[in-house]
Amino acid sequence: METAAEPHRVQILAEVGIANLPTQYVQPPELRPDLCRGGNGGIPVVDLGPSGGDPVPEIACACRDWGSFQVVNHGVPPRLLEEVKAAGSFFFRSPMEAKLRFACDPRSPASEGYGSRMLSKEDGVLDWRDYFDHHTLPESRRNPSRWPDFPGNYRDIVVEYSNNMKNLAQSLLCMISQSLGLPPSYIEEAVGEVYQNITISYYPPCPQPELALGLQSHSDMGSITLLIQDDVGGLEVLKDGEWIEVQPLTDAIVVILADQTEVITNGKYKSAVHRAVVNNHRSRLSVATFYDPSKTRKIYPAHELVTENCPLKYQEVLYGDYVSSWYSKGPDGKRNIDALLIHQ
Template structure:
């Protein structure tokens, strides 16, 4: 709002003292001054550019938005749907007001110094004291939504189309803001209307800013460093550089791009994402040669809205040294004032609502984009270090309350000789990360009844090594699994009649399949690279953001996939899945007792026995290979094993580097397994 007294417009000062010095009140403190004038600024960083064309892959689009929101808090959009002519017109009518109307005419629309609203012509928005350092900027602020806030009589009459252009521009910006908020929600795995619904009634202001040329640009700022208070700002600028965004503690000049629209995330977006996406700290610098014009459209929540983080604090900042949840914020001009020195909100009671950007950086905090499925609900994530933190119905399996949970394990060299570090459990209403390092053997063994229970279905992708680690490290015999890797193969065979190997589909490939998720999981490769660089990645404590994200993302879609797969499978396929899941669980768990302590395999249902197309009994066979001869059995690049698999309707696995190194495991129908055994033994005889 304007302070009381006659308005002082920067443009009149600039015209009067064009070759003189700027008044003292506009001179910034040394630490806030720009290092170089705008026309000398150079930087290799560039704000991301995102194409909103309708024919783009939605997964790639969401990934790009997630990356831009995480890294910058800002991005340009093109093919945005706003008429190019309208972008030109709003700048044209704005320039006409500042450069063609006489000062006396402009002052007819000056801000009301006695009103808290800032609508109209002024230069001291949000300046509350007479001794504050001022911006080298004049502006015209319009209240545009809700429509009840509009006072068109306060808008210029000249040029004649001014009001018409502002009204149409307001409507187009609102539509674009709603579209972008939907994409931001989707990029987080939230329903597309999540953020828009959280806003309540949308409040929109359009501010046309005019930055006169300045005789001493090295001492002034057109707009001091700040982040916007609302959800998002949509900004266009003329061809004069001046806007700067903060990136890695450096100021990066935002290149003016013809007909692109700059999206700037505000503080409410940072709050609702609990710091996953950051509000963009930005400022405007001046220059000595040319004036500059920009049009910013602010989209804020309703004044009575309480903006609450959508995620729990440990979802984003699991490191105990920085674990903090951003406080829900009551959005009201009467109770909150923005501290322009940084991303802080100061309430009337003196408390400070800290933004995530104010947290101390941690070596273990890494920002990654979130794979998203707009249909999935957002659920809390619990880091478990004691069994009491797990649901009682999981710890005490019962036939009266059968459960289906997503399941996975992470560890260092996950196998019999490695270290199991985390077990992930995905329930419909929450995800639990069982910390085997912090909770120790006692915690993992508390899960044994559930992991061995036939009353709890464990949905997992490729259970073999997880089962091996559980068996040899904790004496847990993983039972009753729904292995999505096997299920995928059975569905392909059932629907298309083509037999594909049980290990045909990777987890990343399964997520990408539009029949089940249609999600691009590019972050998986990032974790794989880190694991190659540091095999002890999963041992570090406290769990970092990336560790929590990676562990969570490996299970958060499993129940969704399960629900889509199980309805596709007929009774025969479901029986095959149950049997193969049981055989795969014990595959690498060979001991001297020949699996005698494991649960019996599922029997063939009577309804299938009477069928002329009854399934064949399936078995697991373990073939010993003489020491040092495994390479010859496998063949060059696996050629021998592949040839045997092609000639037999059976799956063949080897222990490899993780072991056991001297055994081949064969799973399939009895006749096909015996055939594979004979070929393998014949191959070994040839070796001798």
């Protein structure tokens, strides 16, 4: 049953065929997407395969100029990418009664399970999205009994996907560290024990997509995010004041730098502001893997990257405090990391 504290699932609103968007989903005019515009150049694509050459210089340029890029020939089996998307689609196509067995706590932001509202703010505009959030690492957080058991291999797929995403994230963070002249393990060690969440997001068709967002503009709070999407499209990255569509590429994984990596690199690399737009004719599904520090970890700029020409830019932050602020205030672009800036 839905509770007073939680809105109706977006999927239900879409399936009953409402003609007008409920007011709680209407974005203020300045935040609404211009669905007739948007850059089509796409974000950089980096080939991690043996025939692609040394990827580190390309990663350095992408991290500096974009904070986001796509990787191909990344070593994650294409079969697994399709299986995790298919499992998510199966779940969201299933009867509501079955899905609500796994409902998350609407009073607790980022609680594990099936939900619609991610933030604790009661007065904020809602995203046109339903999701399932899995707590996957460290393994002490991993409790597959809290995940769907339909289709029958759902839980096995999520575990295999979690392990593959961990390996890829570690490899990418090594290359990002190397691109800055740091030891390969530097960022991984700065992050410490990793807390990984995997969120499958479902964006139903929207009756008035020009008024709504599937996911509002924000930068991710942790260290790095790895995302796959279906062929519908809708993910956009902000570059020089323009929203650039991230074109879906077969078997590619989107890499999004998050706020703690910007802090660790002393601003040499920027976390990417991104959002999801929706449409009125096709549903969209994405799978985001968040690779984050533990809440007891203190994050601060690498001493090697603080110089006379590049002075200290960010205050040290306890990651748990950062998370609490993000969920209570709301993301709103990069205002949370901007609050850590040391004004010269």
